[in-house]
Amino acid sequence: MSIHIGAKPGEIADRVLMPGDPLRAKHIAETFLEGAVCYTQVRGMYGFIGTYKGKRVSVQGSGMGMPSMHIYASELMQEYGAKRIIRVGTCGGLRAELKLKDVVIASAASTDSNINKCRFGPISFAPSADFELLLGAYQTARERGMRATVGPIFTSDRFYSDDLPEKTKMLADYGILAVEMETCELYTLAAKHHIQALTLLTVSDNVVTDEITSPEERQTSFNDMVELALEIV
């Protein structure tokens, strides 16, 4: 039994969807999984298992930020045998052409965090998505007529940062599509444990145009992305 998830071995599937918000984990389980059972609510960080099209799938909240993702993803990989993890989150678009509700498929994650400097010292590790999952997500999104863009993202340690306008422009100039707060650590841990990981993000706001989705729009577009994740996980 792990410290933070606290489930028994075998209670969690080896295919896991991870939203940041634990209540979204509950929504996903109740909306999309058959026979969903809650295996943890330690600290309110819900985790569920059920089936999707006959296959066992879990949904585990990660919390916000890399330290929280580190705890839950580490326990899934080290103690529960996770083999495929797909983060299903929200992001701020850093480029004007990214419309609200678009899906970003994150090929790689840069960061302003110290987390990988602690691990790698002077080496600048490049946290990257699993190619098979990435390709599957892109092809499935195209088949479903979804607006999806593949590219690198920025995993920020801060949601509210004084230097965001200057940083946003510079990152966009270097090809970065969007900002969120967990993927760098998920991809790094997946590399360490030799498992497959991918991040899918719905654009909930655009940092350049200041557009923002309504709660209803967020829910519907998030559901489309979750179905995409369930198809490929």
Ligand SMILES: O=P(O)(O)O[C@H]1O[C@H](CO)[C@@H](O)[C@H]1O
């Ligand atoms: O919607 P989630 O998955 O929580 O992701 C994004 O939203 C949170 C910030 O509001 C951060 O966790 C960020 O990564």
Ligand SMILES: O=c1cc[nH]c(=O)[nH]1
């Ligand atoms: O981290 C995040 C998530 C959504 N929108 C943002 O602007 N930042």
